[in-house]
Amino acid sequence: MAEREAERSVSQTVRAQLALRELIVSGGLRPGERISELQAVEVTGVSRTPVRMALVRLEEEGLLEAIPSGGFMVKAFSERDILDSIELRGTLEGLAARFAAERGVSSRDLEPLKECLNEIDGLVRQEPISMEAFSSYVALNARFHALLAELSRSPPLIRQIDRASALPFASPSGFVMAQSALPEARQILLIAQDHHRVVVDAIENRESARAEAIMREHARLAARNLRLALRNRTHLDLLPALALISAG
């Protein structure tokens, strides 16, 4: 073993999990397609035991589905599933925002959030948003949402949001980048950024109801945009990617 000397620090299980997740979200395996252990062994380069562990974790994560007769397949999501997931996440994040506002946060805690906001501002200011900028936006947006969840100071809620976010919003694939060329993209991003700003303001002023409402609205906007996007391009393959951009 130890064929690859680099990055031997992390466990084989984690490496397998990352590799398989990447394979799934990048579209290397079609939804509904079976994923055999030996196949996974070849892909990841580790033994069957860590591969199995990774598969179990990915199942719990929601990316895989157990086949009754044994083994796993890539989980397939309907359009409705993804729309629901967006609203679900919005609801959870609304609760997180409410908790943050109710519990009260110091301005010191809000600092990272505001930094994030400013960085995003710098990105969306560009007129046609470059693919690189859009890529950065995706990362920053994820960071903002993660920070917001943390602000709730509720481990159970943070955990749940993590679970809810993991799935249909996973892939920063090529499809996503392609979306950045759309003329509406910048508009969506500007509105989403406005939502971000409002929620920070609401939390700062302890307006819990407003904080919760805006995050729900944020999700509703995302869902609406996804629905619109689906009118134009009906490739189901694009769903995860579209969900990502729509989730703003």
Added chain:
Amino acid sequence: MAEREAERSVSQTVRAQLALRELIVSGGLRPGERISELQAVEVTGVSRTPVRMALVRLEEEGLLEAIPSGGFMVKAFSERDILDSIELRGTLEGLAARFAAERGVSSRDLEPLKECLNEIDGLVRQEPISMEAFSSYVALNARFHALLAELSRSPPLIRQIDRASALPFASPSGFVMAQSALPEARQILLIAQDHHRVVVDAIENRESARAEAIMREHARLAARNLRLALRNRTHLDLLPALALISAG
């Protein structure tokens, strides 16, 4: 192998998972206590491989926590964690109720819910509620909440509710039964049952906002009762049990 001929139908992994979960929620292992694989092997009677799978699943489920240096320990929950979990579940169930109301359900779909309601009615009618009746109530209440989640027709949401419900509400242990003797128990059950009735009515009449609001209120009542109960008896060991009764 096959030392126990009975129940060879289910896989070793599932058996191990059930046995270990029972061990944890029944209090056989204290929160924070480490659970070694060999120990688990002795308890479950299966080999290390299925035991490991079960441990990973239980970690993803939230009952266990990974120790950085390796292995797992029983997860410890603070009072705040449990209160948050109750509110979290209420929020998710509120969304489920809203989905059900928005999407519209046939009276045929509501039939099982109403049956459940009637059965609970029969139980709470008794003046001092017997331990057996209370035990039945716990089961029926869980059934009601599961049915409600199903009514949302949203697999992602159902899954999430399942996850949120699993944890601090797990153990139907002896402690729970002891609670049934409390004089306030019946009052709590009656109010909770009223909530149940209202949500079914709201869904039937497509009042989505009302359906959502009542489930949130339901959770808030539960949280308040738990807080009150904690004033009297401050044993942290009782938390899961108290959460269960308070979750009504």
Added chain:
DNA sequence: TCCGGCGCTAATGTATACAGTCTGAATTCA
């Protein structure tokens, strides 16, 4: 030609052997 049964192959589920590492204690030196 079609249907059914039988056998094979391959993949999963399980068990166990092996290696690396962390913990804890005991011993030794300052």
Added chain:
DNA sequence: TGAATTCAGACTGTATACATTAGCGCCGGA
């Protein structure tokens, strides 16, 4: 006497061998 270092034990992480089962194709009969 205290602290540090080393050694031993155990436990996890990993790899692989074994068994069982499900799926699938082929062959034979109607």
